[in-house]
Amino acid sequence: MLLKLDNISFKYPNAETHVFEGLSHHIDEPGFHALFGPSGVGKTSFAKILCNEIKAFTGQIHTEDIETILYSYNLERLPGWSNVGDHIAKITPPSHVEKSEVLVECFGIEKCLNRRFAELSLGQQNRVNLLRYLLQDFNVLIMDESLANVDELTREKIILKVKEMFPDIIFLYISHNIVEVSKFCRQILVFRSIPKNPQTLLVKGQDLAMGQTLTKKDHELTMLEIMNAS
Amino acid sequence: MLHRRLYQFLIIYSLGLSGLFLIKYTLNLSNYVIPGPANLWATCREVWLRYFFDTGDTLAVAIIGHITSTCLAIFVGIVGRQATWVGSFVKVAAYNVQAYPIVALAPIIFILLGDGFISRLLIAAMICYFPILLSVLGIMAEPVVDIEHFYRITGRMRWQLEIKIRAFENMNKLITVIAGSATLAMAGTIVAEFIAANAGIGYSIRIALYQSDLSKILIALFLIGLSLSVYQGLLEFSGYLAKKKWEVPKGGIV
Structure with missing residues (x-):
């Protein structure tokens, strides 16, 4: 499994400056990978390039053993003509019905159905929205603030469960929460604002999984590294 | 909805009539210029039944024209929503053609088709068609990104679903446009009758105009306003029922 971005540059039409320029990055193993950085540095644009929503960029994207890249974000809505349960039932492939039941319980949305x-x-x-993406067939899921407004304990429970249930999937986790990305992500691609060079830096995260523990010192060190990088 | 439309109309009509009486009595105008309440009442008793059926005739033509143009506008709006060259062509054509005053074409229609039902229907439909088309085009061409994104990225989007999402999200706008354009359909029919037709309330108004009989015109206006208010109220009520039936009830299904 490989997702490789080579020398990617992008700027909005009629804009004078690039959102990012000559950006290269590769992910060759599944798990949670974070895109971290202040607002406006191009995390969402980067994600949209990956899932082919933005086409006006230069550079190359290489993929191996990746067929489907999905992109979810936190402002999405469900159509108003069906309730949550009916919608989920309709968009869930028959092979994922069991998975749906487990996720509904873990996400704590039984009463919302x-x-x-x-x-x-x-x-x-946001939980309902993320859940319906997890019930699709995909190799890469970009989660753009997909767990925003969810309390910390539930968020932790969800991330650990997702990591356990989807060990072969690449998750690109976009978040502003430094505690979370340093704790749960395998690697953190830190986006820096345009005058800084290089524009991105890679930091190794703690990649906490279900049943594992994390020492406070290690966690703090990773957070410090991210802060220094950004 | 219906009762609100009706009392709004009655308030406006009463205000207009009071204004006329105020002018009449302030300037001491004769009954020939502005009829007094007694004249108005006498004329009403004399013509109301005939005018009632004339108004019904006009309203029937307006409703058929309105339904025809609404269906056509929805069809063209759905085709024109696409970002293809066909869609762009339809949009540009619609914007350009609607800039031309349709009433100006009415004499040509009467010359070609005569002064019967078809001419009235065609003018009514043409007058209300473009405002509906432009609204439907605007609604159908505007993606509801927050809802459509999921269907697009997972490859589930179909054109029927796209239309369903956009129509559902803009239901209130659509109802308002369709109900509002009913006035245009009625106006179009009356104008057509006024110009050259041989039936309908517009034709009766033309005769009253030749007789300089303001009472008859005021009675005709009352019946036109009343019938239009009922039609618009029923349209809004149907829209409300359709919306209520379509969306999930508040509080969920227990």
Whole structure:
């Protein structure tokens, strides 16, 4: 499994400066990989290039054993003509029904199934949205603030469960939460604002999995490294 | 909805009539210029039944024209929503053609088709068609990104689903545009009758105009406003029912 970006440059039409220029990065193993950095440095643009939503870029993207790249973000909505449960049932392939039941329980959204999406809290909406992506067939899932507004304990429970249930999938986790990315991600691609060179730096994360423990010192060291890099 | 439309119309009509009476009595105008309440009442008793059926005739033509143009506008709007050359062509053509005043074409239609039902229907449909088309085009060409994204990226998006999402999300706008354009359909029919037709309330208004009989015109206006308010109220109510039936009820299904 390989996802390799070679010399990627991108700027918005009519803009004078690039969002990023000559960016290269590769991911060759599954797990959680973070895109970290302040707002406006191009994390979302980078994600959209990966999933082919942005086509006006230069550079090369190479993939091996990757067929489907999905991109989820935290402002998505479900159509208002069906309740959450009906929608999930409709978009879940028959082979993933069992997985759906496990995830619904882990995500704590059993009580949301009979309700309209618009009636849910933001945290519940984001969990429902992420869940429906996890029920698709994919090799890479980009999670752009997909767990925003979810409380810390539930978020931790969800991430650990997802890591356990999807060991062969590459997750690109976009978040501003330094504690979270340093704790759960295998590697963190830190995006820096445009005058800084290089524009990205790679930091190794703690990659915590279900049943493992993390020492406070190691965690703090990783966080410090990310802060220094950004 | 229906009752609101009706009392709004009655308030506006009463205000207009009061304004006329105020002018009449302030300037001491004769009944020939502005009829007094007694004249108005006498004329009403004399013509209301005939005018009632004339208004019904006009409303029927307006409704058929309105439904025809709404269906056509939705069809063309759905075709024109696409970012293909066909879609762009439809959009540009719609924007350019609607800039031309359709009423100006009415004499040509009467010359070619005569002064019967078809001419009235065609003018009514043409007058309300473009405003509906432009609204439907605007709604259908605007993606609802937050909902459509999932279907697109997972390869589930079909054109029927795309239309369903956009129509559902813009249901209130669509209802407002369709109900609002009913006025245009009615206006188009009346204008057509006024110009050259031989039936309908517009034709009766033309005769009243030749007789300089303001009472008859005021009675005609009352019936036009009343019938249009009922039609628009029913359209809005149908839209409300359709929306209610389509969306999931609040509080969920227990």
